[in-house]
Amino acid sequence: MADFEPRIVAFLCNWCTYTAADLAGTSRLQYPPNVRVIRLMCTGALDPVYVSKALLEGADGVLIGGCHPGDCHYQSGNYKARRRIAILHTILAGLGFDPQRVWLRWISASEGQRFADTVTEMVEHLRRLGPNPMRELPMS
């Protein structure tokens, strides 16, 4: 499993975490290149179907990054996202998926280092979990 490279799909809010990722990049911070970033305007715009689809198609982890509670650029999108992710976690657990493959993290625009740390931590976590079993199953 040592050579297993987890693939993370990250859904990042435009204002906070996407900008933090941008800062991590422009600041030349070190973090593993396992993440594929998809920008959304707000975590509140993250339809759970996107997370489910990524997991079903073999993503080892899904990272959802948004503004800290109280800081949403659109007042309350991150609270709404949190509720949706809680629901999705419960559904995934009920179906035999490991909900720990789906992370929700609050990372503000200035927290480039925190973004880098989060990706590093998640990659390590997923290495321990091993590949998404969906990768081994016929795509369905």
Added chain:
Amino acid sequence: MTIQAWLPVEGEDAAGALRKFLAELLTSGYVDALLVPCRLAGDEAVMPALVESPEALEACEPLAPVMSHNMATMAGRLTVMDTGRRVGVWLRPCELRALIELTKLHQATLEHVRTIAVDCLGTYEVVDYAALVRAGKQPAELWRGAAQGEALPADGCALRSACRMCEYPTAANADIRIGLIGLDFPRQVLVESKEPLPVELPPADVPARRQEVLEQVRARRTAERDTAFAAWRTEVPDLRRLAERFATCIRCHNCMVACPICYCKECIFRTPTFDHEPEQYFRWAERRGVIRMPTDTLLFHITRLNHMATSCVGCGLCESACPNRLPVATLFRSVAQSVQALFNYEAGRSLEEELPLAAFREDELTDLGK
């Protein structure tokens, strides 16, 4: 409930007494129409019907233990826009709960609806009910265990699996409630109403036994439910087993069509949203060696759960509708129960509680997100 009264039953014809009561609701002008289960063609099929003529109520089968549709879906069709017509809707507890959810989802309006909720000890699959009728069983006969809270399984037929684990034998919040369980069925039929009725009825002193029997039913069903949920979790501990259980799903969408909570005019899985260019399928197949066709079967189920789990009332019509008998009622209900528990929500419990999908609290779920 402000009014508790006995419905006069001639002999043992509880169904007849209920028909007469319904007819009086119509003739008195209490309602303009009734949405009730009726025999419309032959005796084997009992289907929802919209009745305006009191005479037509002869075909009404108030006690037939069969549920072809969730009556809430039909009530929604009639009331999604308020026409001003007063309609009485005959509902089982799960149907009433579905109607409350649909109302909160603006797929029904209750301004001019009178909900009439009847005790329920469970229903048979449509084909099983037809077989029972063919074998000469009368609906009321199937209710003979009502006094003890037992609907006796008729020969060779079991109740629908959702009903076997349903802990709601009676409805809590109807306009009119028809009580059968824990009484001297079929000689006693209880009517409880929030408002004065257009019919003179002798007041009822409800025996304490009714409550005891209802509690017994709830306890028994809850135990059966928990056993079923636990069995599911043991059987499907991981994705591989899940995939196996869903191996025979043909993505026909019947579960979605039957579900009272799936209210979309057109399901997103019936739109081209998830379709791919032909090239894409070939590419996937080339990369992975094999892909299942049609694709996105699990995605469909997970997404549907995301949409309806917070409002699922456990009516189990999804499973009845499944051509390949997937145990989806157990699965969906067990997931829905965990999801609703997150928000201390119970689908259909009240009109006032906010839908979990339409609300959030700043101080909730704080262990999620760091």
Added chain:
Amino acid sequence: MDVAIVGAGIAGMQAAFLLTSLGRRVALLDTAPWIGGSFHLLDRTFPTDSCGLCFMEAGLSPTYCPTLESARSPLLSIYPLTQVTALEGETGDFRLALRRLPRYVDPALCTACGECLAVCPVSGPSFDEGTLAPRQAIYRPPWRAVPRAFVIDPALCTHCGVCVEACPEGAIDLEMSAETLTLRAGAVIASPGFEPFPAERKGEYGFGVLDNVVTSIQFERMISFSGSTRGRLVRPADGRPARRLAFISCVGSRDPALGRPYCSSICCTITVKQAAAARELEPDAECMVFYIDLRAQGREDEYYMAGRIHAPGIRYVRCQVSTIKQSQRSKDVIIEYWDEAGQRHEEAFDLAVLAVGFGPPAEAAELAQALGIELDAQGFARTIALRPAESSRPGVFAAGAFREPKDIVHSVVEAGAAAALAAMCVPAAPGVAEEAPPVRPGLEDEPPRLGIFLGGAGRQYAAPLEDLERRLRRLRGIALVERIPPLASPAGRDALLRHAGEAGLNRLVIVDAPLRFSPAVEANLGQVLRALGLPDSAVELVDLEAGWPAGCDLTAHSANGLWDSVRMAAAGLLRRPISPRSILPAVPMPEAADFVDCVVVGGGPAGISAALAVAELGLRVLLVEQAPQLGGHLRELAGRLDGEDPAAWLAERTARLEQTAGVRVLTRTTVISASRQPDETYLLELETCAGREQVRAGALIAALGSRPAPTSAFGCGQDPRVMTQDELARRLEAGENFGHVVMVQCVDSRTAERPYCSRTCCAQALRNALRLKEVQPASQVAILYRDMRAFGRHELEYLTARRAGVRFVRYEAEHPPLVRHGADGLEVEVHDALLRRPVRLPADTIVLSVGAVPAALPSWLAGLGAQVHADGYLIPEHPKMRPSSLGKPGLFACGAVLGPCFAEEAILQGQAAAAHAASYLAQRERRRTAVESVAVVNERLCSGCELCVRACPFEARVMNVERHVAEVRAAFCAGCGTCAMVCPNGASQQRLFETPALLQVIDAALDSLWEAPGQEEKPC
């Protein structure tokens, strides 16, 4: 230009926004090489502890960072590195002489590739982080600075010229020299900000000598994830973790010996924030704060501090530290102090943080001379109490920390007020309506033709781009793959236009760096799209620099990350509808007789100022007051306020209201009900003395005020010798003698029942005490206080009062004073916290500082969606960035209804609310484009479940009851996409983020998982 703004920090930028939204052309000047002021330094700011950069307001919708938004407006010109040398002329017709300093790097050519950094041989301390983060002579501006181009620090540069050689764009010119230019403007706003106290001047604290002593500014950067240590607490001496932290308050504040007699107001809260942040970053950190008074500046601060100062791991010690020493061996900081029991301690710390005070900017005197305005004795801009935004020269306004040190909340309000006053000096520029550029006919019928353009200057990109190009060329379904010069350069723009035009492309993926936050890229791309007749939705940008770890080996990285990113961009673009941005029609305000542009409810200083400003901005206004006369609490304020007479101010403003066209004032009138109408106006029902009346309005400003808290403490109301501060002031002016006076602060305030500080009482007590000493010098005056919150200039009054013999006795909340009512006099017994024993004070008069409670809020306010705090005050939409808004379109508030405030603050808030209301109305009245990611509803699919209506925080989604479908009100849509998320079947969609396209992007993100080496060249 209409308005020149000197100083582009938070106040300058906020004023610039408001002015451009009011149709005024603005020149935004700063002596720094970029705009943003001190904002770049801050990671988290109170009271929300968020970075909040994204919250600056431009128009109605939330937009991105202040720097970029400022750069985007066509009405705004930015002048970095620019000083004002002279100001001639008068209001409406000023001429500014400017001196522009050389940057030595051409912003039009610099692509921020960083090649120069690799070769620059000299370095020195940076301005904010000092030696903690050394900087080269040529350097990258702070992240998100505008302009983004590199800068050369002339103080460090040795003119060796190696950077000139290294620059691939030829952007560096060491021969650049300063130039002079002239600018015309109708009004000037001076907002040059502040400068931290140079800590080395406080020699006994050893800054610059001892290894582990840093300033609060350096520490601010240390706790920032973008700062020198990237959010880790370390000892500068050895880089080891810092766990024992000492915070020293009032360094360069309240220190007459250093020429800094005033209080810098914000440092106490900064320290509270920093200690809490330290604990958050390092949960085992031990923080010790040495302080004199804990100066929460009123209600918000009190709440902010309450939860933080008693947190575990944080100790507050009331002790002025005399010296800081260092252990030679461990380099620990050694601090000797006395605790409140009088016990001496010596304790070692890893790090001492000096909470430096704030002074006027270094160039303040020069600037004041150039602008011809007066400074006060401390070097801050001189304004007077009831005309707080006006400098001594008509037409020149002052805002922000240039008036005295202040936090973001207050700076933003002042900027609003200054913008309102400046806008009155100049008419709006002829309407510049935003129009989306026309899209070429038949575009929707064109089959997709996608081109991928690879820009990217700099050596580090050469290999990966080559590799990427090779692989992209083998992709099917791509019409063109082309290398171009960086898009930020004119050559890149021209190449893109030529290739895309020749190949007939209608979808473009651009791989380049930098791309985000680059006005040059935005401008060039805009020109290309206009020329090609393509909408913005036809482009996807892949930033080479951002979004993935640039720290890793780019060549190896391109094998997956970059490759995937480009294909994700292409996949989404091929599936996305290519449609132009929609245009929102103008909504002119009705001309009807019962219609006014704005109704102001409440005729105190805030309401009067708001109404007058709205009217002087040319709008129709109705001012409603329930009392028989205007003035509110101002009528209770006897005596003079900083040289201004409240009664005279009131008379003058009332007269101006009468004379100004378009103003109607209704006293003895209450608003009975108010509701939002379908056309976005407000319908109000008024109860006037003549009967009921209905009025419609475009905007509504709530200025309902507060009132002194009623009290019966110490026999107030029973014993005529016990009175409130208001009453004392009034009777003092009437010439009464009060004998010996004891004042009690915080009566019923900062208690469990009323947990907040009322902000103004300490200053009022000082003013009254000084007045007492002035008119009856024989009287003994004592002030019993918990914390003497004499922030800002009030500290000078505190100093004067002590010198004048006013006795100050501190008491603890646990031991409140006791009063004995004797027939021959009163006696106050209080436990003196300093002497640690009870003292008895005979008194003839006892004066109570009772604090304020909010006005009873009418039910219609809540009905309109205004949020009310548990303590009864209104909650603004965002305390820092939208302090005047109540979060609903067209609904604003100002003055004490938002929390206790001084009269001058109420006035500023009133003027700011007027600017926001006028801006809101101006936005509605002109054509403009919808937000890029505006929502749409497909009616065919909509089931009318209203989940989207309930999810939209902006009221941009409403039900069409007749058709039972949801409708978008694009004018209010902020483009967040929450409505699309809650919609179960995709009936609700968000432009640029359509579901089918996003699903395709997810496919592309995972595609390479299944790629065997060499198997990759498949189409998107």
